[in-house]
Amino acid sequence: MPTDQPLTLDPDAGERLEAAGPGRAVLVTAGAGGKNRSTAGRTPLIVAPLRRPDPFGPRLVEVVVDGWRFELEIESASRAALRERASRDRGARTHGVGAEVRAIIPGRVVAVSVAAGDPVSAGQQLLVVEAMKMQNEVRTPLAGVVERLAVAEGQTIELGDLLVVIGAAG
Numbered sequence: 001m002p003t004d005q006p007l008t009l010d011p012d013a014g015e016r017l018e019a020a021g022p023g024r025a026v027l028v029t030a031g032a033g034g035k036n037r038s039t040a041g042r043t044p045l046i047v048a049p050l051r052r053p054d055p056f057g058p059r060l061v062e063v064v065v066d067g068w069r070f071e072l073e074i075e076s077a078s079r080a081a082l083r084e085r086a087s088r089d090r091g092a093r094t095h096g097v098g099a100e101v102r103a104i105i106p107g108r109v110v111a112v113s114v115a116a117g118d119p120v121s122a123g124q125q126l127l128v129v130e131a132m133k134m135q136n137e138v139r140t141p142l143a144g145v146v147e148r149l150a151v152a153e154g155q156t157i158e159l160g161d162l163l164v165v166i167g168a169a170g
Contacts, residue, residue: 027065082160099141101164103157107131112153118146119169128162129157144169 011166018026026089075083085100111128114120120140129136151157 055166086160092161095102096168098144098147098165100162101126101138101140102164103129103138103159103161103163105136106128106158107156108149109153109155109157109163110135112151114146114149116146116149120144120146120166127151138163140164140166142166165170 008035014028018028057081058073061072061074063070063072070086084170098149107129109127109130110130113125113127121143122125122140123141126138126140126146129138144166148165149162150162157163
């Protein structure tokens with residue numbers, strides 16, 4: 001696409017994808033009132049999977065529109081919202097702001113390295129999560145004080161679960 005922004009279809013404005021046979025679809029766009037398109041139309045698409053779908057990640061497909069080839073990642077709205085929430089304002093954090101540390105992978109907590117009230121420095125290990133027979137260290141994104149520990153050793157966690165709340169230092 002001309003920008004790196006995700007393409008979002010608005011069903012309320014009449015935008016949709018219609019199947020047109022194996023590996024083919026038609027993009028039906030909204031009229032002038034649609035928020036994503038300036039003109040109405042039906043654009044034929046050729047859609048081909050590029051890799052086997054990962055049950056925990058986006059699906060990569062190839063789309064050909066009027067001879068132009070695009071590789072698109074397709075993910076569910078709930079996963080996109082979770083990804084957005086996990087990465088929101090990451091670069092804008094400063095020392096007076098706290099943070100919620102959430103699970104980025106489902107698994108089991110095998111070690112907890114901090115307790116409520118402990119001071120932590122940026123990058124310090126908070127806990128270890130075992131997922132798919134691998135141990136993953138969860139580290140704090142900023143310096144501060146552990147306000148709340150939401151998990152315990154041996155607990156099973158799911159993607160997006162709250163693990164630790166870090167309060168502002170000082």
